[in-house]
Amino acid sequence: MKQYNRRDFLKVGGTVAATTALASCGGKQNAEVDLDPMGHHTGEVPKDKMTYRTNPKTGDRVSILGYGWMRLPTTKGGSARTADNPNNEEIDQEQVNRLCRYALDHGVNYFDTSPAYCRGQSEESLGIALEQSGYARDKYFIATKLSNFSPSQWSFEEGTKMFENSLRYLKTDYVDYLLLHSVGGGGLQNLQQRYLDNGLLQWLMEQREKGRIRNLGFSFHGDVEVYDWLLAHNDEYKWDFVQIQANYVDWNQADGRNVNGSYLYAELEKLGIPAVIMEPLLGGRLSKVPDHVVAHLKSRKPENSVASWAFRYIGSKPNVLTVLSGMTYMEHLEDNLRTYSPLEPLSEEEQQWLEGETAALIKSYPTIPCNDCKYCMPCPYGLDIPGIFVHYNKCVNKGNVPESQQAKNYEQARRAFLVGYDRSVPRLRQANHCVSCRECVPHCPQNIDIPRELQRVDQFVEKLKQGTL
């Protein structure tokens, strides 16, 4: 037996120790440890736990999560606002197909599009994605709209052509849910011109008789007089569903001229018409919130996303058929699927906490109520209206809209606002180029006085630049 002296021992011992250490390091690197055994964030999204609601008229079992086909990913990574070739962004169809397939696999079966969305590319994109998914036509519901906003489209011929085109793009011979698109803007007169005087609504009802439209409804923004008028004539039109904007902020504290969600919802409940919900998240404004609001919401459920509160809130209303969300990214889709698989309804107390305290807290930040829906675009003078408002809101939420030069972080905030402004919006598309032609105003579903808000942003920018805040 070999005799080890002290030096040999230390040598061998050292080598063994080093090898063990290396081996254990390697082990830790290779084997992934599931840090989220409860599956809150990283676990598999359940495939068979989606909550469904039943359409009382047709018996459709509709997933509580509906996929809005308006905020689609583009090949430029989501937001393509370039100066040189501004309209070269294209829908990332490959990614769209993945999202569609994933949604279907996880129980989503309601898809909402319009001939106007994404510069007119949305319907075609949905048609392709659904076809690629391999699901049979009776496994999902398609919702589209008669989006005849321009006076050039108000004739009967243009309206029917639009509907036939929708069928063609969507590669189908019937639409499950058809909506008169965004009635309320421009008042009753506008409604008359778009759908009544030209006989289009009558024609749509005939199509419903023929089964080419399975459910007929309308989406509403704006003048409540139109809403009331349409519901008062429910006996005549027999609305199968109505799409309204509702979320915990709008429920009792709607912005400006918008109508409280609670009123819209209650009117539908009275008539037994199911409600389809749009803007549950206000275009992301209820997820991109200031840190203070994040803390407020996370204090109750640290694991849950900020957005999940908005989805659970509106999903808890029993007369809601489906809640639409324009999910651009896979992580949005996964998060919403988790929230609704299955829906864990909010308690009465939680609902009041959101409608009251939380809504008031969010409204205490002076953001512009723009949801980046791009209905105002393209601006004839080339401005990037939503880009300007999104940047302004981002700065409000980050505390980069100083009130005066005495503000604590004035210099950093000023730089962040101005440098970020040039980054987000090319100079020629910034607010100082607004001429107040007001073409955009009737298009805004949120009733924002866009020129006035643009001038407000412009004056703020001028004060920052001139150092006269």
Place this chain on the structure above:
Amino acid sequence: MTTFAEILHLLIIIIYAMLRKIRVALALIFWVSITWLLVDFTGTAHFYLGWMAKIQFMPALLSLNVAVLLLLTVLTLLLGRIYCSVICPLGVMQDAIAWFNRKKNKYSYSPAHDIMRPLFVLGAGVALSAGLGWLAGLIFPYSTYGRIVGSMVAPLYKMGNNVLASIAEHYDSYAFYSVDVWMKSAATLGISLVLWCIIAVLAWRGGRTWCNTVCPVGTLLGMLSKHARLKVVMDANACKNCRKCERNCKSACIDLSRHEIDYSRCVVCGDCLEECKFGALAFGYKPMIDKENILYARKQKAAETAETTAETQAEKVDDGRRAVLTSAALLAGTALAHAQDKTTDGGFAIIEDKQKPKRKHKITPPGSVSVRNLSEHCTACQLCIDSCPNDVLRPNGSLKNFMQPEVSYERGYCRPECNRCSQVCPTGAILPITVEERSSTQVGHAVWVRENCIPANEDKPCGNCARHCPTGAIQMLPDGNYHQGDHGRWFDAQNQPVDWQSLHFIPVVNEEKCIGCGACEYVCPSRPFSAIYVEGHEVQKEI
């Protein structure tokens, strides 16, 4: 005990041993700093280094900066043409180019161009007195360097900055912001390129040929440096005639066969001091050479045949390349922005680029006093042009003010809080003014063009010019014969009240209040030609 004198003595010895290294270090500091000053668009460099442009010889002479002129005179009378070796960026640039030519012993003595040198000085003087500052500026070292850097290096610098800005954006940092890189003047770029090539070839082959033949500053300072108190002196007794010094003198001013140095051309670079291994050269004030020494040396050399050296001819500046850029754009066929029939959501309207209107009088930067002052003093160094943060300044294309700054508002306007061009100008072409003075300096006045104005031609409101006028010089009035009564109501010629919404409001300019900043022209939605544009004034005035 070491005394103060001993320490001082030691110090002098150390400095003496390192003369060349000190010169190189100082030269690099000056060179890099001035180059940064010339490419910087943030205003940071100017804040710390603005003085570096102001101590340049020609700018000081043109702005009659007595203090700097006195300083440079004393410096040259004391130490020789140290200015050319340290302060002048064009000189250091030539040294840098020559440094890349690694050939040993590449120079040799050549006699001075005693006719050419005064001719260039005379020519520059004539051009200046004729009010053609830019023409003289073609051979002024600082402005030549400024143009080279401004037109050739600054765009690269900005591109590099934009790369950093996009990286910063990726990390949500605001440390860098991106800027527009655009061709401000092809003619200036062309001239700079040609001059750079000429100077580079001369420097590569003959060191300081440009400085000692063409450069008027070199000639003028040479007249002083002849009488400098301290100069490179040669001990002919110690000299072993190895010619190392002569063949490594970039100024070609050491005539070893005669053991003489032409002090009007020596730029005291100190290269020869390090080359000489026999201690025959020193930087001092005692004349070490006496006549006998020279005679002795000449006898020694008598057998040697004098080497003749090829002499690099200074190439004449190619005046023929003075391409003239004129913007003969006419105010015809102007397309107004038309609202498209909006049937789908999203997307952007294409924005047509603005085109420069034909101005009867060019606009000069605020603070430049008058067209005359600008053309007399400006050597077209491009410092103001590259420091303009609003992309308002660009080199002029006309013969009278070639390459000097010109104001135009296609890419931005002269913002009320900015006075940077007046702060950076070293020559007095743009005199320093405060932001407050700048806001009351009238450089031109706005002119309304009915044919292009949207509310005058279409049933659409606008008023963007009036909204952005910093001096409130623009009012919006109804187009036609209307007048305003009490409570702001409008009445027609028959005194009948009119609904204001049926009126078309057009801009009217109070020329007395207008400062010509171009805000109206820049924000006017009419493209490519604005419906309101600024006409320049020959002489600026306070309002």
